[in-house]
Amino acid sequence: MDINAGDTAWMLASSALVLLMTPGLAFFYGGLTRAKSTLNMMMMSFVTICIISILWTLYGFNEAFGDAGSNGLWGHLNWNGMTAAAMATFGTGTDKIPMVVFAAFQLMFAIITPALISGSIADRTKFMSWSIFITIWATLVYFPVAHWVFDFGTGAPDFEGAGWLAKWGVEDFAGGTAVHINAGAAALALCLVLGKRIGFRKDPMRPHNVPFVLLGAGLLWFGWFGFNAGSALTAGNLAGIAFMNTQVATAAAMGAWLVVEKLRDGRPTSVGAASGAVAGLVAITPACAFLTPLTSILLGLIAGAVCALAVGLKYKLGYDDSLDVVGVHLVGGIIGCLYLGFFSTAEINSGATNGLFFGGGASLLGKQTVAALSVFTYSFVIAFILGWVINKTIGFRISAEAEVDGIDLAEHSETAYEFDTQSSGGAIPSGHLTGVHARAEETQS
Numbered sequence: 001m002d003i004n005a006g007d008t009a010w011m012l013a014s015s016a017l018v019l020l021m022t023p024g025l026a027f028f029y030g031g032l033t034r035a036k037s038t039l040n041m042m043m044m045s046f047v048t049i050c051i052i053s054i055l056w057t058l059y060g061f062n063e064a065f066g067d068a069g070s071n072g073l074w075g076h077l078n079w080n081g082m083t084a085a086a087m088a089t090f091g092t093g094t095d096k097i098p099m100v101v102f103a104a105f106q107l108m109f110a111i112i113t114p115a116l117i118s119g120s121i122a123d124r125t126k127f128m129s130w131s132i133f134i135t136i137w138a139t140l141v142y143f144p145v146a147h148w149v150f151d152f153g154t155g156a157p158d159f160e161g162a163g164w165l166a167k168w169g170v171e172d173f174a175g176g177t178a179v180h181i182n183a184g185a186a187a188l189a190l191c192l193v194l195g196k197r198i199g200f201r202k203d204p205m206r207p208h209n210v211p212f213v214l215l216g217a218g219l220l221w222f223g224w225f226g227f228n229a230g231s232a233l234t235a236g237n238l239a240g241i242a243f244m245n246t247q248v249a250t251a252a253a254m255g256a257w258l259v260v261e262k263l264r265d266g267r268p269t270s271v272g273a274a275s276g277a278v279a280g281l282v283a284i285t286p287a288c289a290f291l292t293p294l295t296s297i298l299l300g301l302i303a304g305a306v307c308a309l310a311v312g313l314k315y316k317l318g319y320d321d322s323l324d325v326v327g328v329h330l331v332g333g334i335i336g337c338l339y340l341g342f343f344s345t346a347e348i349n350s351g352a353t354n355g356l357f358f359g360g361g362a363s364l365l366g367k368q369t370v371a372a373l374s375v376f377t378y379s380f381v382i383a384f385i386l387g388w389v390i391n392k393t394i395g396f397r398i399s400a401e402a403e404v405d406g407i408d409l410a411e412h413s414e415t416a417y418e419f420d421t422q423s424s425g426g427a428i429p430s431g432h433l434t435g436v437h438a439r440a441e442e443t444q445s
Helices: 005-032 035-065 081-085 099-121 127-150 164-168 176-194 210-232 237-265 270-284 293-310 313-317 325-343 363-393 400-405 407-412 435-444
Strands: none
Touching (some): 005 099, 035 099, 035 407, 099 127, 099 176, 099 210, 099 325, 127 176, 127 363, 164 363, 176 270, 176 363, 210 237, 210 270, 237 270, 237 293, 270 293, 270 325, 293 325, 313 325, 325 363
């Protein structure tokens, strides 16, 4: 096989970087929850690695990227597709990589997308019901939508076997629609199905471990370079553009979020810094290879400020999105998707369509709007129906008693923090708790 060793090495490294994002997400979400929910929250991310890896190998890759028999909505179901991929190549000319490497790279996208949903239903979700949900949702929603957006089939000019959005000319370099709008819509549906947490808007539900939040955000930022720059599929100029744009947009979004906090609340917070960074990463995802660095900074500023305001919508509209998946991923994904309709430029990427402000008219903006609405509607409807059915049959939400006592004990018979350090096994008298132990005890109560 005629393989480009440098591109292959870059794609293997990018795949590992994207996989790291899911443990990073686990730390980010785990730190944002109360102490009694930490393990369950992190396990909801880790179990997606287990389940989606198997599904992707069995049929997911073929459903998303199988061109033979594609109708634009899904690929094909071929049980030996991954075996065939191990013997094939992907790409053209001197840029070919093993097909199995491309499949591994796309697998990491498939893993993190359902994991993103979990933050909206923290503190109250049965672990087995969650596992069943992501199995079916990935099959019915993520794999087909990945085909819509990411599968270009045979490429120009006929795009045989391509997904309908890719063939139509929708721009989404690394997953603003397929990942973030997709996950955000499902997150909104599930938090509506499960209802509000006990004590929502009454009890303090502050993050129990802010260093975890910052660690998780840092791992996400680091891994996102594989997510975005890796989507170039070659170690070349396009990867460099995506890399730089990712960095500057994320930095700008963090700054914008902190400014909003300062003006609104009087003080910028570390949780705000982490959330702003994630908002910037989300918004730049679809646009990273179609913008100049200057317009990437503007995108980051817009996304950081708007998402900082959007997270408050749950209090005005009455839905309990526990960790602001809707406000960050759905809103940020829509911003990044629509922004391309204004600022995409062929000067940066010869395969891009010029946006409205670069002389391209409103055509691209119309396509980006249809893409965002289509993915949102499809994901929301399927997730809502699936969540409702699970809730009415085996149950999706834990009991009120288990929620109050702590989902970690109820679902996993474990706790994230063990404060009983006496050799006799007796409990530490409450008066002896000091520092972080006292604060954690207060949080768990």
